Amino acid sequence: DVKVTQSSRYLVKRTGEKVFLECVQDMDHENMFWYRQDPGLGLRLIYFSYDVKMKEKGDIPEGYSVSREKKERFSLILESASTNQTSMYLCASSFGELPYNEQFFGPGTRLTVL
Amino acid sequence: GQNIDQPTEMTATEGAIVQINCTYQTSGFNGLFWYQQHAGEAPTFLSYNVLDGLEEKGRFSSFLSRSKGYSYLLLKELQMKDSASYLCAVMDSNYQLIWGAGTKLIIKP
Numbered sequence: 528d529v530k531v532t533q534s535s536r537y538l539v540k541r542t543g544e545k546v547f548l549e550c551v552q553d554m555d556h557e558n559m560f561w562y563r564q565d566p567g568l569g570l571r572l573i574y575f576s577y578d579v580k581m582k583e584k585g586d587i588p589e590g591y592s593v594s595r596e597k598k599e600r601f602s603l604i605l606e607s608a609s610t611n612q613t614s615m616y617l618c619a620s621s622f623g624e625l626p627y628n629e630q631f632f633g634p635g636t637r638l639t640v641l
Numbered sequence: 642g643q644n645i646d647q648p649t650e651m652t653a654t655e656g657a658i659v660q661i662n663c664t665y666q667t668s669g670f671n672g673l674f675w676y677q678q679h680a681g682e683a684p685t686f687l688s689y690n691v692l693d694g695l696e697e698k699g700r701f702s703s704f705l706s707r708s709k710g711y712s713y714l715l716l717k718e719l720q721m722k723d724s725a726s727y728l729c730a731v732m733d734s735n736y737q738l739i740w741g742a743g744t745k746l747i748i749k750p
């Protein structure tokens with residue numbers, strides 16, 4: 528089974544702190560994604576990566592950055608956390624060859640910024 | 642703009658059938674996905690449709706009409722464990738997924 532893990536299920540940070548969210552997948556997937564999920568809204572794509580050291584902005588990249596130094600690991604960084612970044616963050620991965628391949632999701636990190 | 646519409650919440654009875662609708666307006670179309678998400682858990686893949694018609698997979702079926710920008714997920718013989726949110730997502734011309742807000746399905750005994 529494909530497994531996508533995220534470093535924390537729950538996280539509480541202070542405004543202005545730098546926050547790192549880690550995601551690891553164990554199925555050699557080329558593609559990795561970071562989403563945020565808020566009540567009443569669909570999943571919104573923050574950043575994605577199709578290869579090591581490669582990154583592309585999604586729909587809402589402002590206030591975030593990412594790092595992909597190894598194929599299995601995709602990190603989301605909040606340079607200076609703000610209260611409007613309180614959300615559920617979901618990481619996903621998929622095979623790269625076919626664009627319609629299903630995405631496999633991690634369990635999510637619920638981040639609260641005080 | 643791009644838009645995916647699905648009902649916010651639906652209620653159904655154990656053992657019954659329920660149909661969850663999804664309408665979309667997107668820049669291009671490269672397929673439609675349905676995912677299931679139990680409360681506090683990760684979304685999991687249910688189905689993918691790219692051609693018109695019905696795809697059946699056990700108790701779950703998914704239908705697509707590209708000309709109408711419409712899909713539905715049909716759940717038969719409902720079980721309590723089917724209580725979850727069901728997410729509709731469309732892959733646009735850039736192969737990016739556009740997600741609906743999800744339909745929360747409540748199953749009553």
